[in-house]
Amino acid sequence: MLQKVCKAILLLLLLFQNVVAQQPEKKLYKLSGVITDATGERLSEAFVFISPGEVGVLTNKQGRFSVKLEKGTYEVVCQYIGMAPLRETVILDNNKEVVLTLGQQNVSLRQVEITTNSIIDLNSVRMGSSHMDQKLLTRMPKLMGEADVLKAVSALPGVVNAGGGTSGFFVRGGSADQNLVLMDGAPLFNATHLFGFFSVYNSDVLKSFDLHRSGISATYGGRISSILDVKMQDGNTEKMKYEVGLTPVTAKLSMDGPISDKATVLVALRGAYPDYLLNLFPSENIKNSSGFFYDGNLKLKYKLSEKDNVSFSGYRSADGFKFPYDTTYHWTNTLGSLRWNHLFSDSFVGSATLVKSIYKNTVAGLAIGEEFKLNSGIDLSQAKIHFGFFGLKNHSVDFGGEVSYYEIQPGELVPSGTSNLNPRTLMHDKGYESALYLNDEVKLNEKLSFSLGVRYARFSKIGPSDIYIYAEGKPRDDRSITDTLHVGAGNVVQTYQGLEPRASFKYSLSNNASLKAGLSRTRQFIQLISNTAAITPVDIWKLSDRYIKPQVSDQVSVGYFYLQPDNVYELSWEVYYKRLYNQIDYKDGAVLLLNPALDADLLFGDGYAYGSEWLLKKNQGRLTGWLSATYSRSLRKIEGETEEETINEGKPYPSNYDKPVNLNIFANYQAWPKWTVSANFTYTTGRPITAADSWYRYHDQVFANYVGRNQQRMPDYHRLDVAFNHEPIIKKNAVYEWGISVYNLYSRKNAYSTLYQHYYGAPPGAFKLSIIGVPIPSVNVNVKF
Incomplete structure (x- = not known):
């Protein structure tokens, strides 16, 4: 097709x-x-x-x-x-x-x-992309005073949030793990702090971010839904500058400037102290809980010559959270990217990049008799080379390649104290991913331009690995294993490969309007095994193997873009259709943690998603902002060889992130000479759930009866946030900035999940769990000197 x-x-x-x-x-x-x-x-x-x-x-x-x-x-x-x-x-x-x-x-x-963030580039063939800079991000209402990239992304067309307060997001019918999240070119495997309430990006040293959801260049790969490319600031070249920031939960310090006539440095530190806020809650369980996080950024840049420069971007973070008398969670991120840029000529540039990304997670049990540590994580090493050539008339050519090595620790259980648990260690998951790409953007004339590209991707799962052989005609589970095939260290277990064609087209209807279209195929060789809506520390990353095939997406999109001659208003409208292959779902009662035969609890099928996205923006005047509206559907179809491996009798059903209506309104108003007022309103259809409609008793045990996967929905989600921002005040070579925000202004108790409680003689009662059900005011103060 x-x-x-x-x-x-x-x-x-x-x-x-x-x-x-x-x-x-x-x-x-x-x-x-x-x-x-x-x-x-x-x-x-x-x-x-x-x-x-x-x-x-x-x-x-x-x-x-x-x-x-x-x-x-x-x-x-x-x-x-x-x-x-x-x-x-x-x-x-x-x-x-x-x-x-x-x-x-x-x-x-x-x-x-x-004003770069508020102008449509009608001459570009790009579509399905959104750009936002740090200036606009910091004007948006904040949760606990922290400007958040991931929450700002959820205000864009085609993007929906995972739930109240969290930073997980879904793009055009895809799951959270189908988004490639980058920090200065290095992938992140958990981009959140405190279970998603904050993101890992420190807004004080953020430069800008771009979200690509269609018409993606062949230079990007590895995920099938979107690319979130976040860039951090470089150190300035004039003099050393300092900034101190304070919010209700974080303290921040940063410095940047020259360390020689050829080198600059940027250092940023941030720490969180939410415990005193937890003590304000009436619940004893929350009062006795505690949490923290800290992170740091380091950016170095050195000019080797007029044609060469080298830059290093490093990041380190640690999170901890403790539930009373029960469990603690700790996770860390360590990132590093070293890049060399070279100018061969005015029309030929190149770069080489080395990347390291390490994510580690530890869950510790504290209950007497059940003390343990559960360790897991992922280690990525990556090398990339990129060239840009624009010496040919009306051509802009990008080409290059990359190779990545993954090593995943899926689970290591270490008992301690008086625990009677048995130690268990799952075999590490290892594999290589490589890619070559070529992309050419061609301008035929003033009206017609197009971009054609192709990416070749290859993945090899390597040993050591145990491959379970299952009996034919029976559902895969631990009872149907007939043999085990062991593959030695370094030997290839399974290889997948294929081409990913990409194409985008632009036709200018006038100086102020254009039509665009895009076609793309993308592949993903790594997937997140999770039964939650948002990414959490206990989720498991899994590489493709003999039973888990790579996820594939084919997308077609068409759009209309208009910019007023005076640049006051701009309008975009995009429609898309996606076919999704090898999508993962789970058997009823699936065991995800410490399961050596995990593939036996997974189900595989296809899906499709479609939608229409509108964006109306006002760029000038006392009132600026945008209205973003999306209608979309995301469905899956799982039809296996047996009833146990089939969901909803093989009929299409909504995915966990199918939210048909998504509306976001952001407004920024210059209310007084030195004050601006901003507001953000969000409305989405409730997330699908699998709900019980009756109960039955078996051997003195009460069981709920569920009718179909994802056939019910939680209540619709809506929320209003407001912020008051004061223009910078300059006193004695220092700049003072401050603002006030109120998150969830009208106390909406949005449901994050549902719980069931059985009362004898009545159907199970459904209760909703709200993460944030009250207004949360905050103040943020920044001083630059």
Whole structure:
């Protein structure tokens, strides 16, 4: 089907090209250029505004931009997050190439507004992508005073949140593990603190983030739903600067600046102290609980020469949470990415990157007679090489490759104290993933552009590994194991490979409107085994093997994009359809922890998702903001060879993250000269659940009777948050920023999960569990000096 759709779109493009070719064109000249910082690094997503003509474009990954204009004199204004705007006058009487170098922004210029986040790039073939910078993120209402990337992502089209207070998110019908979450190019396997109440990203040193949910370039791979690419700030090149921040639960300290004429450094530390808030709750269980987290960022950058620079980004975090008299949870993240950038020529750039990402988790039991430690984790080593070539007229070519090595510790049970538990250690899960990619963005003429790419992905599961052989015609379980095949260390257990074609098309209807379309295939060789909606510390990462095939997604999307000539309003509308293959669900009563035959408790099938997304944004005036609305469906179909391996008689059923209606409204209003008021309203359809409608008694035991998987829903979710932000105050070379937020303003008790309680003579009663059911006020204060 995908091939037929590609052929049809290519035929339409040829027809468009013929029509355009017959139209007379005015004499136009090409104005192109490169945007760099003071170290010579090229800046992607920099905003270039050209007048007269009011043309706005964003630079590509190589920091380049290109427009065609009539002969004349133009003012070129370039803006980038955290840097001073640059104005240049250009006389255009032939094709011209310029190089614009931006310097650090002086804090005294607080009247300057960086607008890159609020302008649609109609000339780009990209679709299904959203960009947000740190300035806008910090104006959004905050939970406990902490600006949160993952919660901001949930306010974008096609994205829904996992539940009240948590940071898990689902994109276009996919599960939480189908999102590749990056920090300066390094993947994160748990991007949350305190069970999802906060994210690992420190907003004080955040630069920007991009969410790609369709039309994804072949340079990205490894997940089938979305790519969340988060970039942290570099150290400034002028002087050492410091920042101190305080919220009701965190204290933060950061410093950045030059350490020589060629090197810069950024260090940021953050720690949380929520225990005093837990003591305010009336429940004794909550009062006796405790928690903490801390994290730190380190960013180094060194200019080797005019054509070379090296950068290192490091991150370390630790979390702990204790339930009274019962269980403690500890998990850590350790990330590092070392990158070398080289400029071969003005039209040829390259980079080489080494990545390390380690996630470790420990659950400790404290009950007398049941003391234990359960250890698990994942260790990723990765090497990547990327090249960008734009020496060919109207072409921008990206190509490269990467190789990754995974080692997963699925579970190690270590009894202690008076425990009568038996120790158990599961065999490590190991595998290699490699990929090669090529992507070419072509501009045929002023109206028609397209991007064609292909990615070849290969994965090999390696030993040591025990492969269970099951009896034919019987459900897979520990009773149907007939033999065990042992594969030695380093030997290949199973190999999967395939091509991932990518294509995006753009046709300009006018200077202010365009149509776009995208086609893509993506593969995923690692999956999260979890029975919860959001990612938690007790979940298990699992590599594809003989029984667990890679997840595959085919997506088709079409969109309309409009930007008013004066840039006040912008509108986008996208529709999409996805086919999902080798999706995972679970048998009734599945055992997920410390299960050596885990594949026997997993079920496999296909699914599909479709939806329509609208986004209306207002970019200028005292009132700015956006309205994001989505209608979507996400369904699965599991039909095995036996009744035990079939869900809902083989009929399609809603996935755990099927929330058809999703509405987000964000508004920011300049209420007084130095005060802005922002509000965020969220509404989503309730999450599907498997509910009981009756009960029965068997051998003096009461059992609930469930009718079909995910056939009921929890109550709809809605919430209003508000924030009051004061403009920066400058006193004696220090900048003071502060704000007030109220999370869940009207005390909505949104249900996060449902519980059942049996009373004799009546059906089981259903009760909802609300994580946050009261307004939560907070104050945040930051001082920069």
